[in-house]
Amino acid sequence: FQREFVLTEKTGSKKNIGLITLNRPKALNALCDGLMKDLSDAVDEFEKDREIATLIITGQGKAFAAGADIKEMQSLTFAEVVTGGFLSHWLRVSQCRKPVIAAVNGYALGGGCELMMMCDIAYASETAKFGQPEILIGTIPGAGGTQRIIKIAGKSKAMEICLSGNQFSAAEAEKMGLVSKVLPPDQLLPEAIKLAEKIGNNSKIVVGLCKEAVNRAYETTLTEGLNFERRIFHSTFATEDRQEGMSAFIEKRPPNFQDK
Numbered sequence: 001f002q003r004e005f006v007l008t009e010k011t012g013s014k015k016n017i018g019l020i021t022l023n024r025p026k027a028l029n030a031l032c033d034g035l036m037k038d039l040s041d042a043v044d045e046f047e048k049d050r051e052i053a054t055l056i057i058t059g060q061g062k063a064f065a066a067g068a069d070i071k072e073m074q075s076l077t078f079a080e081v082v083t084g085g086f087l088s089h090w091l092r093v094s095q096c097r098k099p100v101i102a103a104v105n106g107y108a109l110g111g112g113c114e115l116m117m118m119c120d121i122a123y124a125s126e127t128a129k130f131g132q133p134e135i136l137i138g139t140i141p142g143a144g145g146t147q148r149i150i151k152i153a154g155k156s157k158a159m160e161i162c163l164s165g166n167q168f169s170a171a172e173a174e175k176m177g178l179v180s181k182v183l184p185p186d187q188l189l190p191e192a193i194k195l196a197e198k199i200g201n202n203s204k205i206v207v208g209l210c211k212e213a214v215n216r217a218y219e220t221t222l223t224e225g226l227n228f229e230r231r232i233f234h235s236t237f238a239t240e241d242r243q244e245g246m247s248a249f250i251e252k253r254p255p256n257f258q259d260k
């Protein structure tokens with residue numbers, strides 16, 4: 001597939017990792033409509049592909065993504081954004097059934113930071129810079145910035161970030177729990193791929209169920225979440241992979257998961 005704004009590649013030693021590279025480096029990978037459509041199509045493609053276990057999203061050049069495309073938004077009116085459903089296809093990444101890792105190589109600002117938070121796991125390069133600078137251009141985050149940061153980092157940090165528009169470093173992002181690891185730039189992608197491969201060695205069906213259970217914590221109360229988790233746990237007993245995993249442990253051999 002040749003797309004204008006994103007590159008896709010199957011990578012990892014088993015070629016079971018779907019690597020998506022945002023590829024609009026001249027505009028610091030600003031997330032124009034075309035790019036978001038290409039990204040959405042790339043996620044569709046890898047989600048459908050039975051060989052792909054895990055997706056990675058990264059950026060070409062010095063940015064992960066410097067936000068929604070300000071030049072594209074500048075002349076839009078309220079009526080146009082409302083009736084046109086502006087940003088409605090932005091949710092695609094957060095709805096992917098397979099795990100998605102963000103490898104944040106540089107600026108993750110505005111919609112770029114929000115895109116990162118739609119992913120399941122984020123690794124960052126030491127050079128990455130984060131922020132929700134929408135307030136500086138007279139608007140507010142529109143794809144989860146005000147909603148997801150507060151759940152990760154609490155109210156004070158969320159307010160500081162959203163109301164000041166201040167940028168923050170990868171080290172600060174790690175301290176807040178926004179990213180799980182900070183790496184030297186040349187180690188970022190190899191380490192993200194290593195993690196994706198590790199996840200990819202597990203049963204795809206059980207990984208999907210586990211992701212669903214973790215995500216449920218965002219949407220529900222603890223009691224409901226615990227009930228949901230227990231039922232999903234029970235449901236893994238309907239898979240051959242659960243039988244295989246436990247048998248392999250007892251027989252002291254590696255499991256051979258069939259994704260069934």
Ligand code: HXC
Binds near residue numbers: 067071137143
């Ligand atoms: C459109 C952008 C852009 C953006 C950068 N560019 N960010 N174009 N939309 N978000 C373009 C610049 O216009 C410029 O193009 C080229 O990329 C290089 O950018 P420079 O500013 O020259 O680079 P630099 O001096 O290194 O500064 C980097 C930067 C700065 C600090 C990241 O570009 C910046 O502040 N960008 C905007 C960040 C931002 O406000 N993001 C939030 C957007 S609102 P030309 O053609 O001039 O060379 C948003 C809303 C989300 O995301 C709502 C929900 C999705």
